[in-house]
Amino acid sequence: MKKWLGIGLTAAAFAAALLAPWLAPHDPLAADFVQGLRPPGTPGHPLGTDQLGRDLLARVLYGARLALFIGACTVLITAGVGGLLGLVAGFVERWPSTVLMRIADVQLSFPFILLAMTINAIVGLGLRNIILSLSAAGWVVYARVVRGEVLSVKQRDYVQAAAALGTGRARLLFRHVLPNVAPSIIVVASLQFSSFIVAEAAISFLGFGIQPPTPAWGSMLSESRDFLYFAWWLAAFPGAALALTALGVNLLGDWLRDTLDPKLRV
Numbered sequence: 001m002k003k004w005l006g007i008g009l010t011a012a013a014f015a016a017a018l019l020a021p022w023l024a025p026h027d028p029l030a031a032d033f034v035q036g037l038r039p040p041g042t043p044g045h046p047l048g049t050d051q052l053g054r055d056l057l058a059r060v061l062y063g064a065r066l067a068l069f070i071g072a073c074t075v076l077i078t079a080g081v082g083g084l085l086g087l088v089a090g091f092v093e094r095w096p097s098t099v100l101m102r103i104a105d106v107q108l109s110f111p112f113i114l115l116a117m118t119i120n121a122i123v124g125l126g127l128r129n130i131i132l133s134l135s136a137a138g139w140v141v142y143a144r145v146v147r148g149e150v151l152s153v154k155q156r157d158y159v160q161a162a163a164a165l166g167t168g169r170a171r172l173l174f175r176h177v178l179p180n181v182a183p184s185i186i187v188v189a190s191l192q193f194s195s196f197i198v199a200e201a202a203i204s205f206l207g208f209g210i211q212p213p214t215p216a217w218g219s220m221l222s223e224s225r226d227f228l229y230f231a232w233w234l235a236a237f238p239g240a241a242l243a244l245t246a247l248g249v250n251l252l253g254d255w256l257r258d259t260l261d262p263k264l265r266v
Helices: 002-018 056-092 095-108 112-123 127-153 157-164 169-205 217-227 233-260
Strands: none
Touching (some): 056 169, 056 217, 157 169, 169 217, 169 233, 217 233
């Protein structure tokens, strides 16, 4: 049940994002002040409109595109950079490994969202900068997990045998160690994906991320605060989209962990 619910919710989110130009009944940026704050069920506006008369369904669909794009780009960057640094740190085990782990310890002492928001405020607002700030705050999880896995894998008999036969260090690392560490990277990436989506929404909600009028779930929730008492749909639908997407990705990540972790299959 958990598996299929996670797959269904995640697939629905990606389908909504990919098909947004065809599913959206209106331009998400087109304002019509005459149609402002129309409730759900209004002809032509299934989810209603916001305070500027923009179609809420269109904005939620295009918000899914932005959220999933940011989540995917951030996961690729953090998994690539953090995974590579963790591989090297676990395999070399000299002073670079010690320095890297101390940097990771210092960074982990700061709350993730606060650190990402601070970095984003320093480098500036915008799509590219929020991806970079989330990546800069999130690489340490991969580095520590992968380093721990490498320290265990490189002590196994087949790795020691390959080293005794004269296999080069690069080939040993990428041919014999990396394939056995890859499942852990995949599991962490699947679980971090939803964290990055929620973090982006939180940062945009606070005004340090994607700026209006770009349809982003966090900024839509922020704009809805002044209308909650008489226009509940402005917060309900973006919030539900964010919660269901995060839930689906988390359930999918849990299933991947149960599937790829051999200790949990025993």
